[in-house]
Amino acid sequence: MKYETIVGLEVHVQLLTNSKLFCNCSTKFGEKANTQVCPICLGMPGVLPVINEQAVRLAIKSAFALHCEILKFTRFARKNYFYPDLPKNYQISQFEEPLAINGYLNLGKKKIGIKRAHLEEDAGKLLHPEEEAYSLVDFNRCGIPLLEIVSQPELKSPQEAEDYLNVLKLILKYLEVSDCNMEEGSLRCDANLSVRPQGENNLGVKTEVKNMNSFKSVRKALSYERERQIKLLEKGGKVNQETMLWDEKKGITLPMRSKEESQDYRYFPEPDLIPLAFNEEWLKKIEQEVAELPETRKKRFIENYFLSDYDAGVLTSQKPLADYFEETVSRGGKPKLVSNWILTELLGRLNSRHLTIGQSPFTPAHLVELLKLIEEGKISGKIGKDILAKVFDSGKSPTSIIKEEKLTQISGNALLLKVVVEVIKENPKTISDYKKGKERALGFLVGMVMKKTKGRANPANVNKLLQEEIKKL
Amino acid sequence: MKIQELPAHQIHKLLVKKEISCQEVIREIFKTIGEKEGEIHAYLSFRDREKVLREAKKVDEKLKNGEKLFPLEGIPIAIKDNMCISGEKTTCASKILENFISPYDATVIKRLKEKGLIFIGKTNMDEFAFGSSTENSYFGPTHNPYDLERVPGGSSGGSAAAVASGEATVALGSDTGGSIRQPAAFCGVVGLKPTYGRVSRFGLVAFASSLDQIGPITKDVTDSALLLNVISGYDLMDSTSVNITLPDFTKSLIPQVKGFKIGVPQEYFVSGIDREVEASIKKSIKLLEAIGAKIEEITLPHTDYGIATYYIIATAEASANLARFDGIRYGYRSKNNKTLSELYEHSRAEGFGKEAKRRIILGTYVLSAGYYNAYYLKGLKVRTLIKEDFNQAFRKVDAILTPTSPTTAFKIGEKTDDPLKMYLADVFTISANLAGIPGISIPCGFSKEKLPIGLQILAPAFGEEKIFQIAFTLEQSLKK
Ligand SMILES: [Zn+2]
Numbered sequence: 001m002k003y004e005t006i007v008g009l010e011v012h013v014q015l016l017t018n019s020k021l022f023c024n025c026s027t028k029f030g031e032k033a034n035t036q037v038c039p040i041c042l043g044m045p046g047v048l049p050v051i052n053e054q055a056v057r058l059a060i061k062s063a064f065a066l067h068c069e070i071l072k073f074t075r076f077a078r079k080n081y082f083y084p085d086l087p088k089n090y091q092i093s094q095f096e097e098p099l100a101i102n103g104y105l106n107l108g109k110k111k112i113g114i115k116r117a118h119l120e121e122d123a124g125k126l127l128h129p130e131e132e133a134y135s136l137v138d139f140n141r142c143g144i145p146l147l148e149i150v151s152q153p154e155l156k157s158p159q160e161a162e163d164y165l166n167v168l169k170l171i172l173k174y175l176e177v178s179d180c181n182m183e184e185g186s187l188r189c190d191a192n193l194s195v196r197p198q199g200e201n202n203l204g205v206k207t208e209v210k211n212m213n214s215f216k217s218v219r220k221a222l223s224y225e226r227e228r229q230i231k232l233l234e235k236g237g238k239v240n241q242e243t244m245l246w247d248e249k250k251g252i253t254l255p256m257r258s259k260e261e262s263q264d265y266r267y268f269p270e271p272d273l274i275p276l277a278f279n280e281e282w283l284k285k286i287e288q289e290v291a292e293l294p295e296t297r298k299k300r301f302i303e304n305y306f307l308s309d310y311d312a313g314v315l316t317s318q319k320p321l322a323d324y325f326e327e328t329v330s331r332g333g334k335p336k337l338v339s340n341w342i343l344t345e346l347l348g349r350l351n352s353r354h355l356t357i358g359q360s361p362f363t364p365a366h367l368v369e370l371l372k373l374i375e376e377g378k379i380s381g382k383i384g385k386d387i388l389a390k391v392f393d394s395g396k397s398p399t400s401i402i403k404e405e406k407l408t409q410i411s412g413n414a415l416l417l418k419v420v421v422e423v424i425k426e427n428p429k430t431i432s433d434y435k436k437g438k439e440r441a442l443g444f445l446v447g448m449v450m451k452k453t454k455g456r457a458n459p460a461n462v463n464k465l466l467q468e469e470i471k472k473l
Numbered sequence: 474m475k476i477q478e479l480p481a482h483q484i485h486k487l488l489v490k491k492e493i494s495c496q497e498v499i500r501e502i503f504k505t506i507g508e509k510e511g512e513i514h515a516y517l518s519f520r521d522r523e524k525v526l527r528e529a530k531k532v533d534e535k536l537k538n539g540e541k542l543f544p545l546e547g548i549p550i551a552i553k554d555n556m557c558i559s560g561e562k563t564t565c566a567s568k569i570l571e572n573f574i575s576p577y578d579a580t581v582i583k584r585l586k587e588k589g590l591i592f593i594g595k596t597n598m599d600e601f602a603f604g605s606s607t608e609n610s611y612f613g614p615t616h617n618p619y620d621l622e623r624v625p626g627g628s629s630g631g632s633a634a635a636v637a638s639g640e641a642t643v644a645l646g647s648d649t650g651g652s653i654r655q656p657a658a659f660c661g662v663v664g665l666k667p668t669y670g671r672v673s674r675f676g677l678v679a680f681a682s683s684l685d686q687i688g689p690i691t692k693d694v695t696d697s698a699l700l701l702n703v704i705s706g707y708d709l710m711d712s713t714s715v716n717i718t719l720p721d722f723t724k725s726l727i728p729q730v731k732g733f734k735i736g737v738p739q740e741y742f743v744s745g746i747d748r749e750v751e752a753s754i755k756k757s758i759k760l761l762e763a764i765g766a767k768i769e770e771i772t773l774p775h776t777d778y779g780i781a782t783y784y785i786i787a788t789a790e791a792s793a794n795l796a797r798f799d800g801i802r803y804g805y806r807s808k809n810n811k812t813l814s815e816l817y818e819h820s821r822a823e824g825f826g827k828e829a830k831r832r833i834i835l836g837t838y839v840l841s842a843g844y845y846n847a848y849y850l851k852g853l854k855v856r857t858l859i860k861e862d863f864n865q866a867f868r869k870v871d872a873i874l875t876p877t878s879p880t881t882a883f884k885i886g887e888k889t890d891d892p893l894k895m896y897l898a899d900v901f902t903i904s905a906n907l908a909g910i911p912g913i914s915i916p917c918g919f920s921k922e923k924l925p926i927g928l929q930i931l932a933p934a935f936g937e938e939k940i941f942q943i944a945f946t947l948e949q950s951l952k953k
Contacts, residue, residue, distance in 0.1 A: 082817055266837065
């Protein structure tokens with residue numbers, strides 16, 4: 001018998017806010033345990049949550065990108081359960097009035113429905129020291145904003161599930177909503193999977209699969225789980241509605257120790273937070289920011305600017321980066337050159353300083369100015385790179401740096417001639433090599449001249465002068 | 474007159490006239506505490522006396538230098554033990570927080586510090602404010618200064634007893650269903666529950682978040698207005714606090730009620746009300762009428778559902794609010810636990826008192842799958858109806874006048890075996906919390922047994938000014 005697979009995904013992404021969802025603590029990753037905490041996120045007696053506007057903005061931005069309907073009135077709810085990583089023993093989440101509902105994500109030509117997207121706070125982390133009879137809790141992560149995105153059960157294969165995650169990541173990274181790093185835990189994914197005989201209308205019994213730590217392992221876990229369910233049904237068995245844990249090492253899913261009964265979270269409206277209602281104009285502004293999604297923008301970059309698929313892909317991986325590129329082009333930069341300079345010179349420098357493109361001291365105006373100076377022959381490309389570095393460090397404009405450091409090309413031939421003659425005198429052996437027909441020897445001489453002029457000479461010019469002078473010998 | 478019997482505004486006058494020093498005021502309070510605390514037990518902890526006297530000395534130096542004092546600067550204040558003062562214990566009268574020291578100041582505490590009030594100590598209460606008699610304290614009950622065999626009311630019984638006995642000049646309480654007004658009535662002092670959102674709840678250990686409000690307990694209406702001036706106002710740390718312009722409440726202390734329409738709800742004068750209480754309230758109604766107020770009989774038809782609604786909503790919220798007391802990060806932790814769930818179960822079973830457990834179980838039940846709609850959701854709907862009752866009434870009248878409690882202070886132990894009977898002590902105060910409106914209790918007379926009787930005035934949301942004007946006028950007229 002042929003079986004059809006049905007998958008729904010529940011994705012949690014950490015939002016890229018500076019502070020936590022309900023307090024001012026930093027969200028920085030990898031800090032010493034329990035240093036990013038305060039009475040509020042530790043659930044001390046008497047504290048109250050205050051909503052972080054930036055988190056709401058990012059959530060709404062994502063919701064627009066996923067074509068969701070933003071509810072006019074959204075509310076938080078308490079989800080009650082006891083666990084040591086949850087200081088209040090309830091999680092502030094959303095239940096009956098989520099932020100957004102009924103969206104979709106384009107997967108090739110298919111639309112995958114998004115059931116809902118809502119905001120909630122992350123929990124802390126339990127640490128189990130080996131061979132000790134106790135556990136420790138790190139609350140640094142506790143209270144970091146999460147966006148939960150629940151898809152409709154419309155994915156038809158493990159591969160489609162992986163594709164969905166890739167597209168989702170592309171969008172959320174592009175919008176700088178989340179860095180979606182599954183290994184670091186900034187994206188987490190649980191999956192529901194069921195199978196049914198082809199042609200059957202009713203859904204089969206689903207299981208929930210947890211504990212996958214990469215997109216690939218989501219696909220592998222779901223493939224395993226699909227086969228497991230099909231084998232079970234073919235043997236005449238039944239699928240139990242239960243939670244399965246993926247064991248990455250063994251490559252199998254195993255049932256989580258079944259709880260005696262299903263958890264009752266006793267949701268009720270959070271009385272410490274007032275419901276949110278959004279200003280139409282505010283919403284419109286956010287909607288405009290997500291008007292063009294990365295896939296469309298990439299296509300446009302390839303078609304309009306004649307960029308390679310790879311270059312266009314990198315430039316449109318983050319919205320601010322794509323904006324930077326287009327601003328430079330709109331100020332007169334040649335697209336291909338602009339792209340090269342951004343990709344080979346600017347990004348590396350930003351990365352090594354841990355800066356985002358938005359924080360770059362080297363602005364589109366600077367880049368246009370620099371490209372113009374090179375084009376006019378006032379500086380060489382090599383000097384251009386040094387100037388970029390200097391602008392980056394000082395924030396001064398390229399022109400003012402050139403003035404300060406006298407970096408313009410030596411255009412007067414008198415000065416250059418002096419150096420050329422000098423170099424010829426100093427390298428008699430090379431000259432004779434050249435005369436014997438060793439073409440490469442000339443390159444060495446050009447290099448010497450460039451070195452003496454600290455790169456300020458025009459190489460073509462030097463080449464010409466050298467040849468003329470050697471002929472005169 | 475003795476300093477410990479004076480209201481704050483009179484002490485302020487004496488301080489400014491340099492007839493007494495702030496240190497003398499504090500020493501008088503300490504002396505009173507020495508004499509009375511043994512039998513009253515209003516406090517759970519005291520601040521270091523040296524520290525307190527040093528603060529008083531600073532006030533005296535300010536006076537000596539001719540600097541102006543804030544209206545309540547140097548006034549000794551007692552704080553209910555469910556509000557956090559940085560570095561001081563906050564026990565909520567519970568074993569589970571017996572040794573808990575707060576790492577931060579509540580917003581009200583910050584505001585009191587800014588205006589120079591001097592904290593004496595933290596007062597006794599029903600555990601986590603669950604009760605109407607202060608008998609549910611892990612540290613033993615407080616006794617009513619008017620009759621030591623009787624309760625001071627609750628849950629802010631310690632604060633009310635401290636002000637009534639002169640162990641503090643003013644105090645803060647918290648009111649979730651009458652916990653400021655009812656003990657004020659039982660102890661013959663003035664207790665105000667402000668409009669929900671008027672005073673920041675940040676740093677108040679939550680009982681029922683949608684009902685809790687902090688308010689002043691004072692010797693008279695003037696002090697009440699002065700203290701509300703200090704503690705009220707929008708707070709960024711409390712999303713439910715309301716951002717509106719703050720009046721100077723002392724401007725409403727005008728002895729004049731001509732033209733005021735005052736409603737008397739018929740539902741509040743039926744069964745169960747003590748005859749003496751009824752007579753005393755009716756006397757005050759006559760008095761108000763005689764000085765120009767218009768009295769109108771009104772109806773609040775959903776009054777009967779108040780208690781049931783309250784105990785559903787309040788316990789539901791409490792069951793979640795108290796979940797954080799689990800023995801993991803702070804507070805009492807039971808020993809010898811083999812598993813995580815044993816740690817939770819034992820710590821909470823041993824750490825919470827009987828009434829706390831009763832309310833947690835009740836609240837957990839009404840939120841459970843299958844019961845949520847029948848209880849919690851229905852409770853919310855009835856709450857809306859009760860609010861609507863008041864909206865209707867306030868279209869006709871400026872304020873509503875009722876008894877604060879159906880009886881005067883009852884004997885210690887009299888109702889401890891019957892929680893339902895105990896819950897009825899709040900029957901007249903609960904609706905104001907459900908509706909979010911302000912209410913005050915002022916003394917209006919005494920029973921034959923020399924027990925104080927309290928009268929309650931309710932006004933529309935953010936109508937504290939009306940309350941102060943009527944209460945002040947009545948207070949002045951009753952003195953004559
Ligand atoms: Zn925090």
